[in-house]
Amino acid sequence: MKGFLLAFVLLALTSSFASAFDPSPLQDFCVAVDDPLNGVFVNGKFCKDPNLAEADDFSSSVKLPGDTNNPVGSYVTAVNVDEIRGLNTLGISAARIDFAPYGQNPPHTHPRATEILVVLEGTLLVGFVTSNPNNTLITKVLNKGDVFVFPISLIHFQFNVGKTNAIAFAGLSSQNPGVITIANAVFGSDPPIEPNFLARAFQLDVDMVKDLQAKFGMDGN
Structure with missing residues (x-):
């Protein structure tokens, strides 16, 4: 019995962890709405009433x-x-x-x-x-x-x-x-990362690091 209970608990924990990441939707779709007062709370999201969904909710153009x-x-x-x-x-x-x-x-x-x-x-x-x-x-x-x-x-x-x-x-x-552009993140962070640290990390001259921070910083983008 103890072995069965232990196996059951482990299975429950495993199932819990597995379902905690990006669970499958519990409905056909959930058209996002900005105003929760006009939405229906379904599967953890405020959604448009599915009966009011229209083609434009599923379409765009590139x-x-x-x-x-x-x-x-x-x-x-x-x-x-x-x-x-x-x-x-x-x-x-x-x-x-x-x-x-x-x-x-x-x-x-x-x-x-x-x-x-x-x-x-x-x-x-x-x-x-x-x-x-x-x-x-x-x-x-x-x-x-x-x-x-x-x-x-x-x-x-x-x-x-x-x-x-x-x-x-x-x-x-x-x-x-999400997107992390490497140069922008490292040399354009706000506030800036300490230049001497970056100089040692990238084996660069401190003045070069400062130049890169000027180029990729908020004022340089």
Whole structure:
């Protein structure tokens, strides 16, 4: 009997931990609403009355290209719950990424999502780096129609190696994948990280660190 009770408790705890992360929806959909007074509380979220749902709650458009006239030469048009309210609780989002010639999507991570990328136009050099201690670079040149996967939370990038514009479309396994651009996070934090610490961490001159902080800081973005 004691063995049975112990097994039962362990099973209950395991089930509890398993269901505590991103549980499956208990209804067909949960169209997010800003005002809880006009919503129905379902599965831990304020949702629009499902009887009032309409096609526009599940639709958006990425037909227009993003403005790539910026220092990195790329623009990410997110398609998340802010653009499609019907994505709420469904655990998925997307993005259109436009690249100018030789534009790049700098090294970054999505802490809560795996990303799958398909190239619609152009040629991209893409890659990700594995975790410590190996830090292995996995990289490939993609052409129109090619697909590549970036595992959850690993540092990855895309670079347009062609002389023409490039377009890619990404799917992400979270309605809120998050994004941490490495250089912006390290050298553009608010308040700034102590320059001497960063100089030692990155084996750089302190003046170079201060220059990078000036470029990536709030006033330099």
